[in-house]
Amino acid sequence: MDKPGTIGRYEILEEVGRGSMGVVYKARDPRIGRVVALKTIAFSFPLAAGEEDEFLQRFYHEAQIAGRLNHPNIVTIHDVGEKGAEGDAYIAMEFVMGTNLHDLLAGGGRLPLAQVTEVIGQLALALDYAHQNGVVHRDIKPANIVLMENGQAKILDFGIARLAAGGFTRPGKFFGTPNYMAPEQVTGLEVDGRADQFALGVILYQLLTGEKPFVGDSVTAISYQVVNVDPAPPSKLNPSLRPSFDRILRKALSKAASDRYPRCQDLADEVKAAVADWRAASDRSTPPTLVSGRREGAQGADPAGEGGVRGITFLAPRWARLLVDPGSPLPLGWVIFLASLAILAAAPFF
Known part of the structure; x- marks a missing residue:
């Protein structure tokens, strides 16, 4: 046309x-x-x-x-x-110019945890602002979210989604997206901002695991799961996640609106704290770096050198033992080479 x-x-x-x-x-x-x-x-x-x-x-x-x-x-x-x-x-x-989140997640894609924190935080601020002004979106889903090149997230279709949920339906037509609808929407009960929070929780689940928490081969099957079935803990689908993420999503995806967070920002704050804990645990398992002996990400560490020279200091004592061992099997050239590296590792860095 x-x-x-x-x-x-x-x-x-x-x-x-x-x-x-x-x-x-x-x-x-x-x-x-x-x-x-x-x-x-x-x-x-x-x-x-x-x-x-x-x-x-x-x-x-x-x-x-x-x-x-x-x-x-x-x-x-x-x-x-x-x-x-x-x-x-x-x-x-x-x-707005950018990438639709639906397209970004197509095929089970995921975002880095740092970007997940940023996106969820921005969406939470926008939703709480709308709720404080008496507006509930009612159709929060990846297709209604655009990520701009500068990292800014934008929510589409405020003022339109509410109309689609208002009863103008026909047999075989289902307005709204059941994968992201709260149980109270599916059952036709009154909704408030916590329905948008439920949808935000579904998006968070998908960002962390690459999977939707509620799936089925028909609207009826999906709707039944939304109302009656608890999804698998996200850590089962993404083993790198800590149990705190399971707890957060269990609350955000509660069947009863009263069991969810009071505000979307409360959800975002817990996600931010969980990501910080995940990073701290990762840092504790990282070997010391060459120059400082501190673990990657520790206070005062040089961020520009992340991962670039990790582990050389860890090997230096082994080289020293080889150098002083009279029975060392290493040829003289290797001894000189390793000695030079050991001296370099001990030298101050500027």
Whole structure:
């Protein structure tokens, strides 16, 4: 299908995505020259009489509320266009360049622990900010998260996901992503920010293990697991993880919202502490370095030399014993060479 030349006042540049609720275009606002992401709002199936008007009124209301959010980790809403004779309703948002987290995790990919801490921390700040302002996302998932080149994480679709969860469904259609939905969402109960926290916990589980905690061959099978089955401890899928990660995810993925963390930031703080403990344990198992004799990562160690000369000091005493042993089997050339290295290891480093 050919892209339209304009939608509202916006000049359409290219199509960048398509889903059950409409199409996303890269567009340009000719008034100020700003490039935006323009998302049309339209269902791929017919609505009953009166439902479309009801939906659009809710859409305008929710977009207005979400448009008040101003946070570095939330994609900003710039404008909303009403449905008219010339086209669908639309929402104009900040256009961000980066890697979609869904694409990054495709095929069981994982992130380094340091980056996991950073991403979860940023998402937690954004979600808590939204919750404090009365907005619950309801569809937090990797496809709604973009990682920019500078390391900044951005959450997409505030103001739209709530509408999809609002009851406009048809047989065979399931709005929301059951792999990331909280039990109270699946069972149709009232939700608050702790539903977003549950989804954040699912993402954390996937970042740490490369696997989703709730899987199945149908929406029904996945939904049953979300409501009734505790996932395997992440340390079973990634043995390098310490038990503290199991405890954190057990709490974040609790079936009862009251058993989860009070805030997403509390979850992020525990993740940060668990990663720090993991690093400390790794440092304690690392041999001393050549120059300082301190373990890698110890206070005052030279960060530029991480791993570059590890273990030479550890071998120096063995060389010394070979040099002083009258029965040493080493040829003279090797003795001189090892002696030189031993002297170098003992010399001060500048």
